[in-house]
Amino acid sequence: MKIKQLSIFLQNRMGSLSKPLEVLSDAGVNIRAMCMADTSEFGILRLVVDNPEKGKEALEENNFLVKITEIIGVEMNDTPGGLTTVLKIIKDNEIDLEYLYAFTHDKAGKAILLLHADDIDKLIEALEENDIVIVSANEVYNL
């Protein structure tokens, strides 16, 4: 159920984003979703790809610093208020959310929200109790 996300350390300088993406493309790894956390000096590029192990290997061969981080994906309605419902549950359960990002895909009317918290199991539990659909990792990899 947990999605293996690639976290890549990058320096904040011109062109630093293109190299890892090139490496993945050359390795035939497809990107499903991405987000970037950055400071003035460095950034952490977070990617969900179709084959995380292969992606990590290719990046490491090219000297990138990569960590696999577990996140979860939940399905939400692609309508106003869709995100608020999920966030309210997280807040009510007093879970400290580290970051989130979202993307839409072919499934009409639905979007996938990717979430990371320190206590990821507690997060899963809280969402399931409130009938939020947690998408399987394979579903996200093979979209």
Added chain:
Amino acid sequence: MYWNEEIETMPRQDLEELQLKKLQSTVKKAFNEIPYYNKKYSAAEVYPEDIETLNDIEKLPFITKDDLRESYPFGLFSVDISEIKELHSSSGTTGKPVVSGYTKKDLDTWAETIARGLTMMGIDENDIIQNTHGYGMFTGGFGVHYGSHKIGAAIIPISTGQTRRQIEIMSDFGTTCLIFTPSYGIHLGEIALEDGIDPKELGLKAIGFGAEGWTEEMRQRIEKIFGTKAYNIYGLTELMGPGVGVECCAQKGLHIAEDIYYPEIIDPNTGKVIGADTPGELVLTNLEREGMPVIRFRTKDLTKLTYEKCECGRTHARMSRITGRSDDMIKVKGVAIFPSQIEKALLKAGDVEPHYMIIVTRPETLDEIEVKVEASQDIFFDGVKEMMAVQNKIGKYIENETGIRVKVTLVEPKTLPRFEGKAKRVIDERDLH
């Protein structure tokens, strides 16, 4: 104006005779009283009686900072601790610091060198000296202090920092001589101007500066800001402290107190003595020290010597401004830093030895150090907060180790240059040479 005219203007031949006599007795004393020298000289099969001319000093092995460190704390003292009246220690170096011990006579000799220097700068008993060098284990503060007492000037032992108070005192007390490191001096001048006080109007007569690298441009800038001449003072804790060399009014090199310190210039790679007017590493020998005679100390400072008589009338050799180091020590804000200290701090922050690079800059007037560290698995986390914490932690460790606050930048793996053999860890962009 001379403090000690007879000695300072002594014909070279007489001076060299005096030096030889003092060298012979120093070597004899060291050999007889200090096991370190006895062992080392015996191993090299050189004995006090082999010193028949000044050039015979070349037969003696060098002493290095590592040797001094191994003798920590009192291993090189030649007198009983009851004779030692003051102890100093060099700042921020790797491993054990170097200790310097002074007898009553040594303190007087030290004061003598500074007294000569202050006199060269035109300072006498009518002057008020504001000493912004730190008072403590660092020799800068007390060296100037004792010299000031000797010439009978009034000294303000204010130490470094409290810049606005410095300015207030300068203008209220009527300071006529300032002692500072060049970068602090420029900072002081700029703060004064910000506060609407023109340092030129304060009636300063002279500035003595030292303890860190500087360029001729910096001197000119200081002289322009303060409207007076600035003189270079050189020295090092191992030998005594500041006062080894001081510039005279001609500002054409620093006069080495040659009856107290014997200077040589060597090729840092071969250790061979090279002649006058050729740049190399300065090697110094105490000729007049009771407590801890240091013989043939490799300063690692690069300079050159001239023996031509100076236009000021002094016959003592002059060394040029220090143009660099023969090792990788850097001097930042007056503090000596070795890359190995940064290494030690980095090892505390992570388990593996990281690749790093030290970049020293002087964007305005103050030195800044940036330490670039290659990120690795054990210091990489999937959170900006954690990564910032890693940076701060490294910075804290480095500060604990060196006493200097640095900027830490994490960089991608394998982006810093690799070296075969000895790594070059320092990039000094201050353009001091």
